[in-house]
Amino acid sequence: MSHKLITRVVRDPSDGFRFLPHLETEPPDLLVSFDVMGGDRIRARMSGTAVRALRGTEHKADLRAAPDEVHGAAARLCARWKERFVHFQPVDDRGRALLERRHPYATAADLSAEPEDELRGIVVDLARSGESLLFDTLLRGDDVRTEMFRTYLRSALSQTGLRVRFDSDLHLPWPMLCCTPEDATAPAPTLDAVFARFLGHRHQIEHTGDAYAWIGPPHSVPQRPFVSLNHDVSVGRATRADDVAKALAQGTECTVRTTYEELVHDFGKPDLDEQFMYFWCHGQFVGNEPEPQVLVIKLTDGTPFDGLTVRELRARHRHSRFRPLVLLNACHAGVSGASTDRAFLGRMLIEHGAQGVLGPQISMPQAFAAEFALEFVTRYLRGEATAGAITHDLAQYFAAQYRNPLGFAYGLHSGMDARLERMSGGEV
Template sequence: MTTRVVQDPSDGFRFLPHLQTQPPDLRVSFDVLGGGRIRARMSGASVPALQGTEHKADLSVRPDEVHGAAARLCARWKERFVDFQPVDDRGRTLLDRRRPYATVADLSAEPEDELRRAVADLVRSGESLLFDTLLRGEDARTEMFRSYLRSALSQEGLRVRFDSDLHLPWPMLCTTDDSPATSATLDGLFSCFLGHRHQIEHTGEAYAWIGPSRTPPQPPTVSLNHDVRVGRATRADEVAKALTEGTRCVVRTTYEELVRDFADPDLNEQLTYFWCHGEFIGNVPEPHVLVVRLTDGTAFDGHTVRELRARHRHSCFRPLVLLNACHAGVSGASADRSFLGRMLIEHGAQGVLGPHIAMPQAFAAEYALEFVTRYLRREATAGRIAHELARHFAARYRNPLGFAYGLHGGMDARLNQTSGSEA
């Protein structure tokens, strides 16, 4: 008999992609309320359930102060680590060691005492931002919240979601157990970073993308969006080659190519990789926003994404975006570091992975090569790969810069190989 469907209110259950992943082990929310108040909430299997109530506290700190402290932390990483310059007993620059932490990715040959002192400073700043600035307060509710959160974050291997109106460099924040071993060894210091302990993602959008599920193309489509002049002395060429293995790779080097393809309603990429410079631009009193520039130097930002993708709300554009764009310049609270990522996610991206600081090109290329290779091999989710790489570079290369990469959404994103019959 011939069947005709006259009503399908569920639309074939296709518009429920947000129900397809398991909940995180720990979810911490920081909501900015009227008057600049911040309300903190916490839930998940890693914290005890409370009878008749919930983990909640109204904090005494204000958003501007938190953003300022976060900008200071990022600047401190650049000053104390990336730009670290050894000198001799007379204070003269050692010509054979010019910015040793920025010129190579592997720091295993560097003096460990120097590394330990630099990393100890970053740990102290990262813990202070989390517990002495964001969660400071002597009232009973704040003290309880702080205690429960510290206990949860002191565990290992959790899937943590910071669902927050405050965009902070969460993997760079720290928690310590005050043991002598932690302060005495470099490995002990590395273990203090939240990015070493857990898989972490930042979210904040409500129903960021709800649309029909699509069968991914085979082979998967990826793109390389780059400034050809960046990173010539690094492993950038190997990253470009890795992107072509078993994929259909689209290469873009100009703003016009980006605009042409982002305006296409049928744009369907599984991995979108940016390798270029970035900077913050804007006018007072509006916040400065991150823009990226390819070879032609024309600025591409979140506003451009909105202009091109707003009319394609339910398209098949669902990539993971690796935004390997170094940025410098504005470092204060007036810089909206998350706007480009928010716009990409709002208009389809599963998540955006990128550095919170101005990343040295040598390390950025090494990181991208490892991530792209593992992701295209379908080894794990983006969150697990980012977590493994942070620990990998710390253990093997003695380099903490892997903790400076953060996921904006996308912790559970992965490259699935789905045939038409399976779909």
Template sequence: MARTLETSVVQDPSDGFRLLPHLETRPPDLRVSFDVLGSGRIRARMSGTAVPALQGTEHKADLSAGPDEVLAAAARLCARWKERFVDFQPVDDRGRALLDRRRPYATAADLSSEPEDELSRALADLARGGESLLFDTLLGGDDERTGVFRGYLRSALDREGLRVRFDSDLHLPWSMLCTTGHSTASATPLHTLFTRFLGHRHQIEHTGDAYAWTGPPRSAPARPAVSLNHDVRVGRATRADEVAKALAEGTTCVTRTTYDDLVRDFGNPDLDEQLTYFWCHGEFIGNEPEPRVLVLRLTDGAPFDGHTVRELRARHRHSRFRPLVLLNACHAGVSGAGVDRAFLGRMLIGHGAQGVLGPQTAMPQAFAAEYALEFVTRYLRGEATAGRITHELARHFAARYRNPLGLAYGLHCGMDVRLDRPHGGAL
């Protein structure tokens, strides 16, 4: 006589395939890795179609620079952008500040009416610093293998239009680094100076963690779900209101203004957003010997950081939370190596975010709002990837506004992330 047998499923043998969306990603044209080894050495590797394949070996070198030296140089470069560009103050022949030109590069996004010789001097200084960090500090030294590696990398980066991934234990401002140049500032046109920056030449992303997130693929919602997380007091004299309108057009948009709002929603296992936008102040806090980390503050001023993200999202590893995060908060140019600039981004990515885009130095509110308006408008169309838009905006602000601050926005993962819209539709 037939009878029903009781069954108990104790294992899902398909998980190994169902939870591997990263296998579908197209590889970059150039992948450059910088691994920090246990001895404090940095090992560099390089691969991809942009560099020649070597018979019986690979592009690899152990560098002479140490992690602390490199991170300190990166912090100095970010501070240099703030001091020499964002805070630039013209003076008269007697060294007195010109009252009619108060910090001209910080108060407007369009610098097309500013004197070209001043802009050229500032940009040449930033380019020299970006080149030195890459080739003299990180890849410096007389070791033969390092020299060969440096030559191959320089040759690849001198090209244009590559998709470049810096897979690195060291979080550096890659888009602000530069190719080699030999001209003096007075003899170099602005366009030529702009083209030296890696962010102007290539699509760039920074990665680091292996298998940062594995979860089931998602289908496109009928209306994109987005959020505006902001301090309502920030940027009142900017185009911030237009950014808010762009976020809300044709979407389901949630607005959060307090720490409690963030905790409520980030703790929700069903949180599901395609674009998460932060418009607020950011600062680095912490005590030695631990590195200081970035915290965000909305209207109520309570700190929200990577530790908070981990507390709220650790139990929801396979949720539908898969946004691109636009972190439009000032990363103040803090000097020294004891600063973890990437911690918040790593926590967001490790708990679901497909990528994090944000400024790598102190960013004037006037420019930050202009950048956000351009990025949000283009991204919500669903026609281009985050990497392509970031690259286009770096060139857009350089060509139209003669402003290099678009190069200071760095993409942590997410180069190939695109807003999915039903049936490939766009706004």
């Protein structure tokens, strides 16, 4: 006579392997790597369907530029955006500030009513600096390998609509870099033609640098997405910040945090499980020489929260379900030199579970930051598009409709393929 045997599992023999594989996705159309080697050498590699495969060899070159030199040029580019664009002040024929146009590019997101010739001249200047950083600083050199690499990369980036990954030990403001004009001898280009030179306008872009950054259990789709608003309530009162808060709470389970203690308490939870985290607050760079200064953020109580705090709180929860996309809308108007590590907070968030971190590469005017956040949050919470697609679309949208290039100054650290999963029929 047959009997049903009762089975009881007393040990998981696959422990340590059960979280594999990682979340997989389609490879990018273009993968460009910049590895810092011994002796401060930079080795460049390139692959993907957007660049021609070579018989019996690969796209590779050891570059002449040194990391400190490249970081210094990147800091200069970010500073130029602040000085030439964000802080732009029109003057009259006698050099006196026009009070009726007080810092017009910083106080409004929509620049369509501003003089286009004036705006075009400034954006042309920024585009020239972005092109020079990529091709004249990072990829400079007259040896055959560097020349070939530069030529193939220039050709690949001249396409449009690619998914581009810069896997690099050098953290640069990739969307703010530029392609070469199609015809450098042509008459003065239109503003739209100048916008189209920026990599952030042409392609979806993400920066990566780590390997196997996260392994964790499968992620179930909740009935309503879990999101959070982490903010300084005094920031951006004259902007659309309240509309962003309403968008975050629409059809979600939204946690609001305004203090360091609330943030630390929840980051220390092993079961912290949010699909999207939004930070709207001030930021600044702190640190002591010779170590690079790193970004810290502050909520309403002003207590600094940084990447090391993330590590302290999340290191013991390595295999948790913490997998948010993070929109780090924190202004950092302080240090902009080569000795700053702009990516450290983002790296720590990703190392401890975040799918990606989206944030400004420069000191972002609050008026534009709130408009960008409202558009991004609204679109991302629909679950219809990836973070990379939305960021790229917004860069083009703000350039076309608002005549504003600040969308190019938002960069994705990983997360190009992150998408909010929603249950079918869920409330939006």
